[in-house]
Amino acid sequence: MNINATLFGEAIAFALLIWFCMHFIWPPLLNAMTERQQKVAEGLEAAERAHAELKQADTQVADEVRKARQQATEILGKAQQQANLVMEKARADAQAEIGRQQAGAQANIDRMVESAREQLRGQVANLAMQGAEKILQREIGPAAHKALLDQLVTGI
Amino acid sequence: METLQQIIGNIQAFTAIGAGLMVGLGALGACIGMGVMGSKFLEAAGRQPELMPVLQSRMFLLVGLIDASFIISLAIGLFFAFSNPLLQAVVKAAH
Amino acid sequence: MMIEAPGGLSEYINHHLKNLTIHFGGGSFWTVQLDTLGVSVVIGVALSALLWACAHRATSGVPSRGQAFVELLVEFVDGQVKDVFHGDTRLLGPLALTIFVWVLLMNLMDVMPLDVIPYLMGLAGAEHFRAVPTSELNTTFAMSLTVLILTIFYSFKAKGASGYMKEIFTVPFGPWLAPFNLLMNLIELLSKPLSLSMRLFGNMYAGELLFMLIAGLLGAGSTILFGLGVFGYLAWGIFELLIIVIQAFIFMVLSVVYIAMAQQHH
Numbered sequence: 001m002n003i004n005a006t007l008f009g010e011a012i013a014f015a016l017l018i019w020f021c022m023h024f025i026w027p028p029l030l031n032a033m034t035e036r037q038q039k040v041a042e043g044l045e046a047a048e049r050a051h052a053e054l055k056q057a058d059t060q061v062a063d064e065v066r067k068a069r070q071q072a073t074e075i076l077g078k079a080q081q082q083a084n085l086v087m088e089k090a091r092a093d094a095q096a097e098i099g100r101q102q103a104g105a106q107a108n109i110d111r112m113v114e115s116a117r118e119q120l121r122g123q124v125a126n127l128a129m130q131g132a133e134k135i136l137q138r139e140i141g142p143a144a145h146k147a148l149l150d151q152l153v154t155g156i
Numbered sequence: 157m158e159t160l161q162q163i164i165g166n167i168q169a170f171t172a173i174g175a176g177l178m179v180g181l182g183a184l185g186a187c188i189g190m191g192v193m194g195s196k197f198l199e200a201a202g203r204q205p206e207l208m209p210v211l212q213s214r215m216f217l218l219v220g221l222i223d224a225s226f227i228i229s230l231a232i233g234l235f236f237a238f239s240n241p242l243l244q245a246v247v248k249a250a251h
Numbered sequence: 252m253m254i255e256a257p258g259g260l261s262e263y264i265n266h267h268l269k270n271l272t273i274h275f276g277g278g279s280f281w282t283v284q285l286d287t288l289g290v291s292v293v294i295g296v297a298l299s300a301l302l303w304a305c306a307h308r309a310t311s312g313v314p315s316r317g318q319a320f321v322e323l324l325v326e327f328v329d330g331q332v333k334d335v336f337h338g339d340t341r342l343l344g345p346l347a348l349t350i351f352v353w354v355l356l357m358n359l360m361d362v363m364p365l366d367v368i369p370y371l372m373g374l375a376g377a378e379h380f381r382a383v384p385t386s387e388l389n390t391t392f393a394m395s396l397t398v399l400i401l402t403i404f405y406s407f408k409a410k411g412a413s414g415y416m417k418e419i420f421t422v423p424f425g426p427w428l429a430p431f432n433l434l435m436n437l438i439e440l441l442s443k444p445l446s447l448s449m450r451l452f453g454n455m456y457a458g459e460l461l462f463m464l465i466a467g468l469l470g471a472g473s474t475i476l477f478g479l480g481v482f483g484y485l486a487w488g489i490f491e492l493l494i495i496v497i498q499a500f501i502f503m504v505l506s507v508v509y510i511a512m513a514q515q516h517h
Contacts, residue, residue: 002279002388003280003388003389003392004279004280004281004282004283004284004389005275005280005281005282005283006282006283006284006287006288006387006389006390006393007389007392007393007396008393009283009288009393010287010288010291010384010389010390010393010394011393011394011396011397013288013291013292013295014349014353014393014394014397015397016295017295017298017299017349017353018345018346018349018397020299020303021299021302021345021346021348021349022341022342022345022346024299024303024306024307025299025302025303025306025345025348026306026325026341026344026345026348028306028307028309029305029306029309029318029321029322029325030325030329030344031309031311032309032310032311032314032318032322033311033322033325033326035311036311036312036314039311216497216500217497217500217501217504219497220450220494220497220498220500220501221450221501223454223494223497224446224449224450224453224454224498224501225450227453227454227457227494228449228450228452228453228454228457229453230453230457231452231453231454231456231457231460232453234456234457234460234461234464235456235460238261238264238265238268238460239264239265239268
């Protein structure tokens with residue numbers, strides 16, 4: 001329990017130990033530790049980023065699907081509209097055609113009636129001429145005359 | 157005229173009293189200090205249990221600090237009790 | 252393992268408190284305690300080799316078991332240092348690690364069975380042998396003196412020679428009481444390493460002495476006292492383990508605090 005030269009020996013040993021620790025033990029260990037810390041931090045960050053990306057992709061996909069669905073319904077509606085339009089047009093066209101055809105047929109009928117009438121008129125005139133001829137030829141009496149006239153009338 | 161025995165007896169008696177006082181009073185003080193600190197630590201830990209690890213390491217540090225002065229006086233008391241330098245001086249002078 | 256000393260307990264204790272010394276002549280100062288120096292150097296070398304073996308293969312990948320343990324130690328010390336000191340820890344970290352592990356291992360010699368090492372050394376021809384380097388004032392004083400030198404060095408480094416001188420002569424009472432300030436600062440400066448070394452020394456010395464006293468019970472020749480001695484040895488050994496770790500920890504923390512305080516401006 002008295003101070004002696006051992007003091008110097010211990011001090012030198014202590015200083016050497018500190019020096020050794022400072023140069024050969026502390027730096028590599030601390031380097032390894034900080035490096036690992038960095039690695040772990042990076043890994044965590046990457047995982048976080050991947051997670052966020054996944055989430056983003058998910059929402060993107062959902063968005064895309066929703067958009068496509070919307071588009072599809074839009075297209076469907078448009079097609080329906082188009083179909084309606086086409087049908088309407090066809091119906092209108094058909095209606096018009098029917099009208100036209102009807103009108104043509106009516107005109108034809110009218111014309112045929114007219115021409116028949118014309119023909120009849122011609123024939124009546126002809127018959128009248130023939131009757132007149134016959135009357136003129138035979139000098140017929142009133143009785144005969146009347147019979148002739150009736151004949152005429154039924155002939156018309 | 158004191159004889160050598162009387163001188164040695166005197167020194168031994170006073171050394172024993174001194175060593176006893178050193179050990180006893182040191183233990184008294186250290187115990188009071190440690191008790192105060194321990195009770196405060198328990199109080200604090202009860203109030204804020206989440207601070208327990210921090211407080212615990214601080215407490216052990218203080219245990220060492222409080223304990224040290226007592227144990228130094230204990231060591232010196234025991235040193236005087238077992239290898240009394242004063243007595244050795246007397247014995248050396250007598251030879 | 253009690254060696255029956257001829258003069259009873261007191262003789263036994265005195266026998267155990269003597270060092271293996273070698274003289275260089277020229278007064279009692281030029282004495283080297285071979286046991287103290289030898290044990291501490293052997294422990295230091297073993298410690299350095301062990302740490303180096305773990306450190307030079309250190310990878311940032313998956314650590315081996317030894318590396319993980321040393322890293323745990325380094326992380327603990329680094330955390331303690333960073334708690335106290337915010338700055339460059341390239342010196343303070345290794346300093347704290349060295350102090351903690353070295354002091355811890357030297358203290359651990361205290362719980363070695365009391366008579367084994369002196370007995371073995373006695374077989375090798377040593378008359379006295381004290382196995383615990385830290386229960387020797389020279390060791391603790393040498394360490395605290397090194398810390399004191401580092402404290403002064405860092406004071407100069409952080410404040411410059413003029414700044415440090417100014418602080419010594421003007422703090423805490425102002426420039427008009429310069430001599431008084433100087434005295435106060437010198438006392439403060441010197442009391443730190445003194446209390447640091449005395450604390451460790453006192454703890455270890457008292458621990459060693461108590462072990463010797465309890466060992467005295469073992470050789471008292473009574474069965475009851477023998478049982479009491481065994482129980483006491485065990486109880487004190489467990490308590491001493493706690494003290495050993497706490498004292499190593501305190502020596503480390505206080506050294507770091509002193510050096511960190513030296514770099515603070517008042």
